[in-house]
Amino acid sequence: MDQAKNPDEKPSQPPVHSVLHETRTAENSATHLLPKLQALKELNPKLSLLDVGSGSGTISVSFAKLIPEGHVTGVDLNPNILPRARAVAEIAGVTNIEFQQGSIYKLPFADETFDVTFCHQVLIHIANPWDALCEMLRVTKRGGVVAAREGDYETECVWPEVSELQRFHKLMASLMSANGGAPTAGRQLLSWALKAGADRSQITLSFSSWSYTTPSERSVCAQGLCSPLRGGSLREKALKHGLGTEDDFEKMANAWEKWAKTEDASLAMLNGEILIQK
Amino acid sequence: MDQAKNPDEKPSQPPVHSVLHETRTAENSATHLLPKLQALKELNPKLSLLDVGSGSGTISVSFAKLIPEGHVTGVDLNPNILPRARAVAEIAGVTNIEFQQGSIYKLPFADETFDVTFCHQVLIHIANPWDALCEMLRVTKRGGVVAAREGDYETECVWPEVSELQRFHKLMASLMSANGGAPTAGRQLLSWALKAGADRSQITLSFSSWSYTTPSERSVCAQGLCSPLRGGSLREKALKHGLGTEDDFEKMANAWEKWAKTEDASLAMLNGEILIQK
Numbered sequence: 001m002d003q004a005k006n007p008d009e010k011p012s013q014p015p016v017h018s019v020l021h022e023t024r025t026a027e028n029s030a031t032h033l034l035p036k037l038q039a040l041k042e043l044n045p046k047l048s049l050l051d052v053g054s055g056s057g058t059i060s061v062s063f064a065k066l067i068p069e070g071h072v073t074g075v076d077l078n079p080n081i082l083p084r085a086r087a088v089a090e091i092a093g094v095t096n097i098e099f100q101q102g103s104i105y106k107l108p109f110a111d112e113t114f115d116v117t118f119c120h121q122v123l124i125h126i127a128n129p130w131d132a133l134c135e136m137l138r139v140t141k142r143g144g145v146v147a148a149r150e151g152d153y154e155t156e157c158v159w160p161e162v163s164e165l166q167r168f169h170k171l172m173a174s175l176m177s178a179n180g181g182a183p184t185a186g187r188q189l190l191s192w193a194l195k196a197g198a199d200r201s202q203i204t205l206s207f208s209s210w211s212y213t214t215p216s217e218r219s220v221c222a223q224g225l226c227s228p229l230r231g232g233s234l235r236e237k238a239l240k241h242g243l244g245t246e247d248d249f250e251k252m253a254n255a256w257e258k259w260a261k262t263e264d265a266s267l268a269m270l271n272g273e274i275l276i277q278k
Numbered sequence: 279m280d281q282a283k284n285p286d287e288k289p290s291q292p293p294v295h296s297v298l299h300e301t302r303t304a305e306n307s308a309t310h311l312l313p314k315l316q317a318l319k320e321l322n323p324k325l326s327l328l329d330v331g332s333g334s335g336t337i338s339v340s341f342a343k344l345i346p347e348g349h350v351t352g353v354d355l356n357p358n359i360l361p362r363a364r365a366v367a368e369i370a371g372v373t374n375i376e377f378q379q380g381s382i383y384k385l386p387f388a389d390e391t392f393d394v395t396f397c398h399q400v401l402i403h404i405a406n407p408w409d410a411l412c413e414m415l416r417v418t419k420r421g422g423v424v425a426a427r428e429g430d431y432e433t434e435c436v437w438p439e440v441s442e443l444q445r446f447h448k449l450m451a452s453l454m455s456a457n458g459g460a461p462t463a464g465r466q467l468l469s470w471a472l473k474a475g476a477d478r479s480q481i482t483l484s485f486s487s488w489s490y491t492t493p494s495e496r497s498v499c500a501q502g503l504c505s506p507l508r509g510g511s512l513r514e515k516a517l518k519h520g521l522g523t524e525d526d527f528e529k530m531a532n533a534w535e536k537w538a539k540t541e542d543a544s545l546a547m548l549n550g551e552i553l554i555q556k
Contacts, residue, residue: 155433155548159465187437190491191542200541207487207546213468214483263478264469268485270433270546 018056018084020224026062029120032206032273033147037066040115040145045069050114052104052136053077053122057085057097063118064089064097073114075102104132107139115144123192124150127180133196137278146276151210152186155270160262164255167248168225174243175234186272193274204275211268215260221267222260226253296334296362298502304340307398310484310551311425315344318393318423323347328392330382330414331355331400335363335375341396342367342375351392353380382410385417393422401470402428405458411474415556424554429488430464433548438540442533445526446503452521453512464550471552482553489546493538499545500538504531 026034041047047070051060054074064072074085074097085099102108104122117136123129136146153173158165173183182188190205212221228234229249238244244252259265304312319325325348329338332352342350352363352375363377380386382400395414401407414424431451436443451461460466468483490499506512507527516522522530537543 152435152546155435155546157430157433157462157465157548159462159469184435184437187435187544187546190544191437194542205489205491205544207489207491207544209485209487209548211485213485264472266465266468266483266485268430268433268465268548268550270435270487270548272546 019220019227022056022058022088023220024059024120026059026066029059029149030063030118030147031208032149032204032275033116033118033145034066036145036147036275037063037116041067041070044115046071047115048113049073049116049118050075050107050109050136050139052102052107052117052119052132054085054099055081057088057099059118059120060085060097060099061089061092061094064094065092068096070096070115072097073109074099075104075107077101077103105135107135109139111138112141112144113139115141116147117144118147120149121151123148123189124153124183124185125176125179125181129182129185129188130192130195133193133198133276137196137198137276140278142278144278146278147274148189149208149271149273150185150189152270152272153183155186156267157269158259158267159265160259162255162259164252165259167244168229168252168256171238171243171252174241175238178237178241178243186270189272189274193276198276202277204277206273208271208273209268210271211266213266213268218260218265218267222256225256229253229256297498297505300334300336300366301498302337302398304337304344307337307427308341308396308425309486310427310482310553311394311396311423312344314423314425314553315341315394319345319348322393324349325393326351326391327394327396328353328385328387328414328417330380330385330395330397330410332363332377333359335366335377337396337398338363338375338377339367339370339372342372343370346374348374348393350375351387352377353382353385355379355381383413385413387417389416390419390422391417393419394425395422396425398427399429401426401467402431402461402463403454403457403459407460407463407466408470408473411471411476411554415474415476415554418556420556422556424556425552426467427486427549427551428463428467430548430550431461433464434545435547436537436545437543438537440533440537442530443537445522446507446530446534449516449521449530452519453516456515456519456521464548467550467552471554476554480555482555484551486549486551487546488549489544491544491546496538496543496545500534503534507531507534 047067049072051074054060060074079101082099089097117140325345327350329352332338338352357379360377367375395418454461471481
């Protein structure tokens with residue numbers, strides 16, 4: 001993006017808390033969907049794809065590149081993230097895309113609008129994920145597919161074992177639960193899809209890993225995890241719920257910074273993945 | 279295999295406890311090594327590969343198929359498994375392979391014998407995995423590679439949550455530890471490779487998932503897990519160590535059988551993977 005032409009375009013800078021989120025692409029976060037997407041594209045290159053909870057839009061934009069004759073719609077509950085998503089698309093030179101505000105519980109689209117409806121790390125944070133999947137199925141065409149990928153936070157493994165990092169894990173799981181989410185989302189995805197009314201024969205379940213193993217990956221990871229410990233709404237919520245003190249959070253942030261510089265350090269986690277054929 | 283010609287060839291039938299192990303192949307259990315193996319093969323089709331802890335030999339045999347002009351040697355501490363491994367090779371029509379008895383701590387080979395030295399779910403069970411990696415490095419040629427893939431048993435996630443299955447998990451972790459193994463092997467692999475003397479710049483660390491999600495996969499998994507609960511050395515050891523009663527083990531086996539028939543059931547686990555460039 002040409003900054004000279006857009007002196008007020010603040011959202012072209014990634015929000016600090018999004019450093020981690022913006023490493024996500026369709027290629028690294030929707031691998032279970034890619035073969036099906038390719039098959040659908042061969043039948044109809046003008047696919048329409050909905051990315052629910054699109055956030056900074058990096059996954060949506062990579063989907064748009066994969067279906068250049070198709071169209072991607074990104075929806076997020078938070079209207080403040082939409083300018084950043086539009087900037088990400090513009091920087092990538094992608095035009096077959098739009099972003100709008102909307103809730104996963106009440107998507108602003110008619111029945112059977114999209115060929116592919118996708119979400120990533122959304123169901124883990126909400127109280128009634130089966131209702132969300134039901135709504136995703138509603139807006140999907142017959143012959144189309146609903147896909148979701150959600151972390152299983154209880155499988156997170158961090159090395160070396162450091163008490164502050166273990167306390168951070170518990171803090172995040174507590175915050176997730178306090179918000180109505182489920183830290184064991186990954187292993188529950190199939191159960192939720194059945195509760196949403198899908199037949200078992202329509203559903204494919206798989207698991208994949210996500211990890212930070214190299215010094216540069218660890219540095220990005222630590223930045224992304226330190227930021228909410230040192231400021232922002234997550235920290236405020238944790239303080240409000242009595243889940244820790246300012247001193248605790250600073251110790252955790254320091255431990256992540258030390259971890260990033262530790263030669264044998266790594267972090268890995270399982271993700272559950274489903275495809276629901278409609 | 280022609281049974282008429284081999285009336286006494288009992289090992290051509292898989293040992294009951296090996297049902298799960300025999301689903302393993304290079305393609306599903308050594309994906310992190312395959313690109314490197316292909317690159318080495320392009321330089322020299324006559325690669326020599328060592329599979330340490332080769333067990334029933336299904337991974338070794340699939341390696342042998344991948345390097346038809348090369349040669350695979352499988353080594354296992356347990357001489358009783360060797361006939362089954364040889365039968366697996368014969369049934370597959372693979373001849374560029376041999377199996378022999380040997381310990382990972384003292385491999386019966388000269389320095390720099392193999393282009394590729396591999397192990398799978400071996401280091402997790404032993405007390406000094408860094409010594410084993412050091413020995414694997416010793417028998418590997420300069421320019422070759424040592425590869426290992428080890429489960430991180432503490433990341434295992436089973437759905438639905440059933441108390442008998444949770445108790446089974448604890449039983450297996452206790453047995454692993456009682457034998458000197460480390461249920462968190464996956465996350466420690468990099469640390470062990472460094473302790474074995476490898477430089478960080480030589481090591482690539484990755485993680486992958488292993489799961490049972492379909493009815494037929496769950497059936498195989500439950501069979502494989504019920505068998506040692508109902509007989510054999512693992513059960514004897516658990517009884518001896520006071521880790522449970524016969525009644526406990528039967529309840530666990532029943533819970534696995536019920537789990538196999540549960541529509542939304544699954545089991546998944548992370549594996550750590552390293553490649554060490556020599």
